[in-house]
Amino acid sequence: MGGRDTNIVLLDENGIRCDGRKVNETRKVTIKAGVLKNANGSAYIEFGDNKILVGVYGPRDVHPKHMSDTDTGILRCRYHMVPFSVEERKNPAPSRREIEISKVIKEALEPAVMLKEFPRTAVDVYMEVLQADGGSRCAALTGASVALADAGIPMRDLVAGCAAGKAADAIILDVNNEEDQAGQADLPIGYMPNLKKITLLQLDGVLTLEEYKQCIEIGIDGCNQVYEIQKKALQDKFFPSGE
Amino acid sequence: MGGRDTNIVLLDENGIRCDGRKVNETRKVTIKAGVLKNANGSAYIEFGDNKILVGVYGPRDVHPKHMSDTDTGILRCRYHMVPFSVEERKNPAPSRREIEISKVIKEALEPAVMLKEFPRTAVDVYMEVLQADGGSRCAALTGASVALADAGIPMRDLVAGCAAGKAADAIILDVNNEEDQAGQADLPIGYMPNLKKITLLQLDGVLTLEEYKQCIEIGIDGCNQVYEIQKKALQDKFFPSGE
Amino acid sequence: MGGRDTNIVLLDENGIRCDGRKVNETRKVTIKAGVLKNANGSAYIEFGDNKILVGVYGPRDVHPKHMSDTDTGILRCRYHMVPFSVEERKNPAPSRREIEISKVIKEALEPAVMLKEFPRTAVDVYMEVLQADGGSRCAALTGASVALADAGIPMRDLVAGCAAGKAADAIILDVNNEEDQAGQADLPIGYMPNLKKITLLQLDGVLTLEEYKQCIEIGIDGCNQVYEIQKKALQDKFFPSGE
Amino acid sequence: MSDGLIIDQLKKTQILELLQDGKRVDGRQFDEPRQLTIDIGVIPKAEGSARVRLGDTEVVAGVKIQPERPFPDTGDKGMLICTAEILPIAHPTAETGPPQPDVVELARVTDRGIRESGMLDMKQLVLEKDKSVIGIFCDNAVTDHDGNLFDACSYASTAAINSCKIPKYEMQDEKPVKIEGEFTEPPITTLPVSVTMAKIGDFILVDPTIEEWSIMDARITITSNSDGNVVALQKGGSDGFTQEELIKCAELSIKVGSKIREIIKQSKLRGN
Amino acid sequence: MSDGLIIDQLKKTQILELLQDGKRVDGRQFDEPRQLTIDIGVIPKAEGSARVRLGDTEVVAGVKIQPERPFPDTGDKGMLICTAEILPIAHPTAETGPPQPDVVELARVTDRGIRESGMLDMKQLVLEKDKSVIGIFCDNAVTDHDGNLFDACSYASTAAINSCKIPKYEMQDEKPVKIEGEFTEPPITTLPVSVTMAKIGDFILVDPTIEEWSIMDARITITSNSDGNVVALQKGGSDGFTQEELIKCAELSIKVGSKIREIIKQSKLRGN
């Protein structure tokens, strides 16, 4: 990221970002739980211009059998972008980037899911990015937590996702696509607000130790905000206001 | 097909087609049954310039076991073109076109094969196109029926294949390569003459409802002609004229 | 090879080759046994500019089970070049050349390995070419024999590898990269010196019957020289001079 | 699998008995498709898009448009490619990995329906002959699978292409350069619409559900255009059709298709 | 597999006993290949073709010729690629899917026999240096498998290439354009012919059947050219050869090969 070009003003003299936000403000996040008929649990999330559909199947049998575990359930995750989700049409086969993000999200969800409650079986989490913007892995993780809860999978906490970063020498919350491309650093975070644990953390770009600390601080704030929206989505599904 | 170019005269003022045929005339079809040593049944068919070798193996065990069915036999079909069969050398890996045609031919043969007679097992039908011309799927289907009968697989009927179509605004029988490229519609048909059922039907191109009816009518005529040649091939194999 | 270009002098008026060797001289060969921690047996061989690491695992269980044999052990071999081993960076996926060489080396080692001593199991021989020069298959075979012995696999003999060939109309021993590219013939040989059997033999290029006989003669000489270095490597490992 | 078959047999018997009384499981007429909802523009960053709900089957189609180098023999026409995939969220049996034959067939039938109808006048999509043409990629993603994906993908593709905006390009130094913010309408000539019918016993049912699909004897997908002509067709399944049935199916397809076409047209008007 | 091995052992014992009496199962001499029939021109649309029957083994080879852009370092030569595949019709054990190592070896040995012999003078196959050269693709399809595919593919390739017609091309605007109806003869310099021998016990058998193949100890394929030189070689199987055996095999290959070469020449004369 160090040497990326920038022709756009990422932060103006009033501290306003290219999409009109303040440095510590997230994009608009909306989540709806239970949007698919066939899946055991599901969620649709819009996180800025990200539009992601998550479906959860399971707990269900594992084939081949020897991939299952008699002591614990297993979590399988697939983060996938449909061909029209990005600027230049994407090949539908999973890229190495998608394989890595799937693994990172899986390891971000595992601490939250009570896998021991469903030994011998698997829970599949499929995240389909219909339209991508900066921060799609945080958005997918956020949606996946809600879909898992919607499926009734026993969980210790929800995982909320939000990136921090650095652009125009300022520490910013919830990096969008332009800031990711032209900015200085992107630090996606996954956080369990009740357990106060960070379960997803990556970094692209250069940060001083001090900036790194600030990013984590502001990122946790963002996750806490996202967490409220997650809870609301589940409430709307299970206790609709009509009741 | 709507917009395909044509520099050749597909139909002259006397109603004669580019290869000298009348509109309701098939190309020359020759079939020989029992041409391979190892296969349980086989046939070699020349249908115009199509040259296709069909081998049938089975009924035989299915691996892996869980792909078999205790109530019925299964039919597996592979339509495949060798690299030198077409104008521009073909990659030997199966194309999406070959995968689709394999499926369509399988579903055209299934109504004719008494699958319940060989539960737990599979019959494999391999169609190898050595030289391709228009109508290779109908030719392959025609040859496959003969090869299945040659293998002694119990059958309700043979399936005969022949396309109808539209070129130079006329309804024609048995579309050749030039007519397929430069013509207006191609409607391949697979037909069981005794059971009077159409088991393969596809369409590329534009037809009015009336033309569609005419195509089916003329196509069934063509299949009936092909059927006679199929029966002759089996007769020559099992009751050679010397007897 | 018949028509290959040559701008370099492969053999000067004094019978000296482009790398300073005489016609019947091998390149420098050094072998070290037992170089890897995890492998059951291993060897590192430098054969001219070839640098090859061989690791042996087994005898060990075979998955899936039906690939094993209750009467005999099986040998599995993989000859593989790392991306930076050749002039132009190589794709890490195995090429058809690597698949063929793996098979040829496997069949060169099988006569030497007492497979019946470990029924139901497999021995895996992995040859990793870190830097390639002419004759890498002979070098890999030579190293593999040492690694198998290092792993304690029961063997009838070691297999030593060395190529003969023809360049500048002379019969030469141990063809290097330049001689392989610009020369007239390359005849890689694998030989069991005690059992006096040739277990690997291939040929690229044109030889008269007489030249062919000379190549085999000189090649066996080369293998005998390599064999001494193989034995030395095992001696150094199992009876270090300090004892 | 044997158990599965027994259940399928029972289900088939039950469905057949209902059909003999003139009834379908969900109460529809034999020639009545399920409720169809089309929303266009659901993927604003794509040049065209549509979400189709056909009963409980749901498909999202997105259109991406970019300049392409044409093939040597088609330098006077634009490029058009339609694909389809069944996302693993769509059904417990949907698989990731290379497409199975049924998905290959779905994609090719979807593509053929659009292509063979001549829906787009491809001659208008040339930037410079033999050098650069407009490429139109319409990808269908099945998100919920309750049967009859053929028709859902047909409607999603037609609606997405019908409502797309084609970015303007100019050739500069032999290369196509996008003119930001300028768009043209796609050169639509006709609106192809497929109608899929299942044959169960002697009954022909329009728009089968996944339940009807699982026990049908055969199926046929017939695509018609705005002029009421037949432009593409695909028979499937392990039985055959009589000549009379095929004519009836074509007539049904044209009749039902014309109503569907109106819904597609409406979706564009509503979207704009 | 164990059962298979026992049967193989019994078969081997039986075959060895016959060999000790100087007999092969099918009555041939040790140095006698099976009946060889070659028909050329069986695929008229291909630029060259041949169907080879070697006993009950059958191969069809087809030659396709088209202009190619040469690789950077070989711009002064045409391109030649031979391949081989075992069609699933050829044998109950033949597999579809990516080629197994034995098929990769078959294809590479077939290719090497043609290529290393210098059968074609590749320098004569250049349309414009570094820009465009003639590409010759010879694909072998095994249609019936009764052993010794190496030789059947060698004969089919040599016969198909020997009898092919090279379309004439002219460079126009830096692009090769085909002159319809004009052809030239291929620049043949020699006719390579492989002979494969099985070693069973201490016996060397020319042209093994699939039965002999299944129980042999080792095998060797030696290709010779019209001058009686050795041009390619491949040892296989789980045993080795003595130095004397290898010399005997080379002599056998040259001797038997010269007879095969005549049959290949005749096939061209008969075909024309």
Add this chain to the structure above:
Amino acid sequence: MSDGLIIDQLKKTQILELLQDGKRVDGRQFDEPRQLTIDIGVIPKAEGSARVRLGDTEVVAGVKIQPERPFPDTGDKGMLICTAEILPIAHPTAETGPPQPDVVELARVTDRGIRESGMLDMKQLVLEKDKSVIGIFCDNAVTDHDGNLFDACSYASTAAINSCKIPKYEMQDEKPVKIEGEFTEPPITTLPVSVTMAKIGDFILVDPTIEEWSIMDARITITSNSDGNVVALQKGGSDGFTQEELIKCAELSIKVGSKIREIIKQSKLRGN
């Protein structure tokens, strides 16, 4: 698998008890990496190379340099690609075939550490803007696996690139031509160094062995540059970190990384 788990549990209990006494199984301090040895130039034919031994983990990195056509939007920069593969010689569980997710992650984290640090000034690696740039490929081959491949590949890549020689090219007729025997130094701006830490219970351990790796709760790899800044990071494993732990890990990474950086610098001096 259940048996494996029980052994893992026992091992974990034992390791945890040791940690509570302030001890690691191999006697190291919590913040102490294993013995690190770096040899450069081990693959003389490659433009750069390094063999790294980190305890019993061993990696060989090779750098290949060749001119490349740049992507349309990055014509003013050279290309840099780092990869990693675990050779099957490295461990009994290592697999051949397409890379599993853990190997994909290893390769991408290795690449990101080099790339995001801006280790090379890519603007200096342009031969002709938009036409031809220098491509640098650094491939890591793991030859022995005793845990913490992330750091071993990081050190091997940094050492190999730091010590590579860039061949000189001149543009002739719009094509890059290599000037034999002339080289330039790579445009190094900083030396990135990763430090991986395992979390076991509440303990943070630098450079875990394969045994510690197998029972750890979570891990984090933090890459720092010569200025002591954080340039890349990857959390893994089935647990999370507290905010305080993450800050401690970053500090540890910078501290330990500066010592490692000296060893990398020394390896170049010793190699020249």
